[in-house]
Amino acid sequence: MTAAPAARPVPQPGIMEISPYVPGESSVPGGLKPIKLSSNETPLGASPKAIEAYRALATELERYPDGSALALRKAIGGVYGLNPDRLVCGCGSDELLNLLAHAYLGAGDEAVFTEHGFLVYKIVTLGNGAKPVVVKTKGRRTDVDAMLAAVTPRTKVVFLDNPNNPTGTYIPFDEVRRLHKGLRPDILLVLDSAYAEYVKRNDYEAGIELVATSENVVMTRTFSKIYGLAGLRLGWLYGPEQIVGVLNRIRGPFNVTAAAIAAGIAAVEDKAHVEASVAHNDKWLPWTAAAIEKLGLEVTPSVGNFILITFPTAGGKDAATADNFLKSKGIIMRRVAAYGLPNSLRMTIGTAEDNHAVVAALAEFVGRK
Numbered sequence: 001m002t003a004a005p006a007a008r009p010v011p012q013p014g015i016m017e018i019s020p021y022v023p024g025e026s027s028v029p030g031g032l033k034p035i036k037l038s039s040n041e042t043p044l045g046a047s048p049k050a051i052e053a054y055r056a057l058a059t060e061l062e063r064y065p066d067g068s069a070l071a072l073r074k075a076i077g078g079v080y081g082l083n084p085d086r087l088v089c090g091c092g093s094d095e096l097l098n099l100l101a102h103a104y105l106g107a108g109d110e111a112v113f114t115e116h117g118f119l120v121y122k123i124v125t126l127g128n129g130a131k132p133v134v135v136k137t138k139g140r141r142t143d144v145d146a147m148l149a150a151v152t153p154r155t156k157v158v159f160l161d162n163p164n165n166p167t168g169t170y171i172p173f174d175e176v177r178r179l180h181k182g183l184r185p186d187i188l189l190v191l192d193s194a195y196a197e198y199v200k201r202n203d204y205e206a207g208i209e210l211v212a213t214s215e216n217v218v219m220t221r222t223f224s225k226i227y228g229l230a231g232l233r234l235g236w237l238y239g240p241e242q243i244v245g246v247l248n249r250i251r252g253p254f255n256v257t258a259a260a261i262a263a264g265i266a267a268v269e270d271k272a273h274v275e276a277s278v279a280h281n282d283k284w285l286p287w288t289a290a291a292i293e294k295l296g297l298e299v300t301p302s303v304g305n306f307i308l309i310t311f312p313t314a315g316g317k318d319a320a321t322a323d324n325f326l327k328s329k330g331i332i333m334r335r336v337a338a339y340g341l342p343n344s345l346r347m348t349i350g351t352a353e354d355n356h357a358v359v360a361a362l363a364e365f366v367g368r369k
């Protein structure tokens with residue numbers, strides 16, 4: 001006897017286990033002008049050249065974009081020294097993470113990532129019927145030994161955000177190589193280098209050389225952070241020929257808009273704007289971290305454009321109370337309980353004025369006015 005049909009359409013296994021992604025908030029009650037530090041956006045905005053390129057496109061909206069985004073891939077290739085044939089662009093790096101999971105994960109498979117890994121890893125893993133295998137960190141840093149110990153015959157993908165969002169910690173590239181060496185060749189290592197442009201450490205690499213010399217490593221990048229194009233949704237991936245061929249088969253034929261292509265080319269080629277963003281972060285990341293630490297709050301050392309602030313659990317000074325207090329001053333940080341960090345808030349480095357406002361508000365919150 002065949003089973004009676006369900007009363008309504010039933011989604012694929014895993015989908016209903018997903019907790020929908022909650023983006024950073026952008027408004028505060030009471031009509032205050034918000035200081036939005038919840039999504040790691042750049043305080044410098046997009047390159048004026050990218051804004052101009054975007055505007056210039058307004059008269060051509062009836063045209064489809066170039067489905068392969070060739071001019072953009074050539075521009076990225078030129079700036080980063082990469083073969084454009086080995087690049088795939090996407091509607092944010094989120095889309096690329098989704099496509100990778102769709103191509104390489106299915107029922108019975110496992111994907112490994114850390115307990116503080118970017119939330120999208122879990123979403124795309126469950127969304128493709130696979131099992132998330134969540135690995136403990138050591139001092140909020142990726143623990144390569146623990147990652148390797150979590151690998152089973154069912155592992156198909158390892159996701160690594162380096163630097164990690166939301167902790168801001170990173171692992172030196174020797175450690176990434178050690179992780180790669182310990183993986184079977186049929187396991188895909190996804191190096192998510194969304195914050196690579198901000199990192200100033202001699203032992204850090206975004207992953208270009210490892211991708212170039214391996215068959216099972218890809219690197220994803222984004223235009224949402226240092227390039228200031230989060231609203232346009234644009235990301236890119238560098239990968240081996242075979243994986244690029246797989247992604248080009250399953251991506252939407254026009255997955256990147258004409259506006260994103262035009263603005264992306266101008267943004268990636270505006271080196272002065274990128275340098276200004278790096279210089280701003282180099283100045284304000286240490287300033288903000290030190291000023292908040294001086295208030296007696298714990299700040300996890302970060303190499304990105306954001307910091308993780310941890311609050312005491314007792315004495316009415318916990319993260320939830322701090323979040324509400326900050327909001328009453330118009331300041332929006334990111335709650336990170338969903339990342340296993342219920343006592344912390346993540347703050348994006350803002351303008352000089354924003355950072356001063358945060359330090360003043362936190363001083364008031366902890367009673368050190």
Ligand SMILES: Cc1ncc(COP(=O)(O)O)c(C=O)c1O
Binds near residue numbers: 093094164230
């Ligand atoms: C680690 C990490 N990867 C990927 C992304 C997604 O970026 P995009 O805007 O390109 O989808 C983010 C955004 O917050 C991130 O923090």
